[in-house]
Amino acid sequence: MGPVFGPTTPLTTAAPTERSDAARNRQLLLDAAQQLVRADGVDALTMDALAKHAGVGKGTVFRRFGNRAGLLHALLDHSDRKFQAAFMFGPPPLGPGAPPVERLVAFGRARLSGIDIEGAMRRSAESGEGGARYTGAPYNTLKAHIMMLLRETPVHGDIPLLADILLAPLDSGLVMAQLATGSYTIEQIGDAWERVVRELAPATGQ
Amino acid sequence: MGPVFGPTTPLTTAAPTERSDAARNRQLLLDAAQQLVRADGVDALTMDALAKHAGVGKGTVFRRFGNRAGLLHALLDHSDRKFQAAFMFGPPPLGPGAPPVERLVAFGRARLSGIDIEGAMRRSAESGEGGARYTGAPYNTLKAHIMMLLRETPVHGDIPLLADILLAPLDSGLVMAQLATGSYTIEQIGDAWERVVRELAPATGQ
Numbered sequence: 001m002g003p004v005f006g007p008t009t010p011l012t013t014a015a016p017t018e019r020s021d022a023a024r025n026r027q028l029l030l031d032a033a034q035q036l037v038r039a040d041g042v043d044a045l046t047m048d049a050l051a052k053h054a055g056v057g058k059g060t061v062f063r064r065f066g067n068r069a070g071l072l073h074a075l076l077d078h079s080d081r082k083f084q085a086a087f088m089f090g091p092p093p094l095g096p097g098a099p100p101v102e103r104l105v106a107f108g109r110a111r112l113s114g115i116d117i118e119g120a121m122r123r124s125a126e127s128g129e130g131g132a133r134y135t136g137a138p139y140n141t142l143k144a145h146i147m148m149l150l151r152e153t154p155v156h157g158d159i160p161l162l163a164d165i166l167l168a169p170l171d172s173g174l175v176m177a178q179l180a181t182g183s184y185t186i187e188q189i190g191d192a193w194e195r196v197v198r199e200l201a202p203a204t205g206q
Numbered sequence: 207m208g209p210v211f212g213p214t215t216p217l218t219t220a221a222p223t224e225r226s227d228a229a230r231n232r233q234l235l236l237d238a239a240q241q242l243v244r245a246d247g248v249d250a251l252t253m254d255a256l257a258k259h260a261g262v263g264k265g266t267v268f269r270r271f272g273n274r275a276g277l278l279h280a281l282l283d284h285s286d287r288k289f290q291a292a293f294m295f296g297p298p299p300l301g302p303g304a305p306p307v308e309r310l311v312a313f314g315r316a317r318l319s320g321i322d323i324e325g326a327m328r329r330s331a332e333s334g335e336g337g338a339r340y341t342g343a344p345y346n347t348l349k350a351h352i353m354m355l356l357r358e359t360p361v362h363g364d365i366p367l368l369a370d371i372l373l374a375p376l377d378s379g380l381v382m383a384q385l386a387t388g389s390y391t392i393e394q395i396g397d398a399w400e401r402v403v404r405e406l407a408p409a410t411g412q
Binding site: 133134135157158160161162164165168169171173174177178180183184188189191192193195196199200 | 339340341363364366367368370371374375377379380383384386389390394395397398399401402405406
């Protein structure tokens, strides 16, 4: 009975009544914010820094996002929707056109590199969600995708539970803790995840 | 650099200077609190209800635990140490004496039934920990145990990363969300986890 956010939800953060130039400006601000985070980390993302980087007045940023928490929320949503577009409509192996196991592996790798870049932001959002995390739209959009791919493989067992099991190790807090030990790269964390996927969901006829 | 809590830590919640009758009383109060939670859920556990159930004055409960949050914290710690004693020193298959894969499976099942009983308490404690969860003693005690068992199997790959992957789906918030759908029992959630363990870590010579 949670909010509905399926494959048919339009991939825009703009409300239907938002004027298209406002939507475009919002998009430009979010792209600029994403650049700032990728370049200097989430701590560098302040309302001031964003205004300066995007070449707009500070008032515009505040009117658009309310405060820094609102900006972070909008940015994660922006990033989630970009990822969703990539795994639903983008080029293979993440998008359609590759065998399901290759799409699963590409999904894990892409998710992990998103954590590498936006982890601090994502972790604070996820921990704020508490138990609601697993009933919310972002989690269930990812889960629905994993379930769809698993159903295309000869895997046996309960598909929704297997999807939860595969998503659980992609938790931002866990991956950031693994990175913080200094013992692992995102590549190696991806290797371990890929190995589990390949043992659980053998490729069809390969 | 986190707190040290390894296999050599004494399995008592009493500080070394605490008098033994005080330690015993604390233990009796925690056992009574655990009974209350198992019988009526975590919401039934108030300072008042505990005093009544244990047959002591309300002042004793407050002096011992400070407030309800302190009581919940002490209770989880009590429960963690009981579980630790069971997987380190208890009877097989959870304790020593069974093949490693059977011990892994018993560990997952025991952990899941702990979530079934104490989930609401554990979830609130885990979400409060945030990113510190994966560097803290409780998580790493469990992880060290899983790593030890994995090393006794012919599993290949990075053992610490595999231990994280196996522990991730035993997250309280996730398991409670799975139970809350009404579609799964703890037994079925355990079946899915067991299946992953058996595929990843094949039993030696069986």
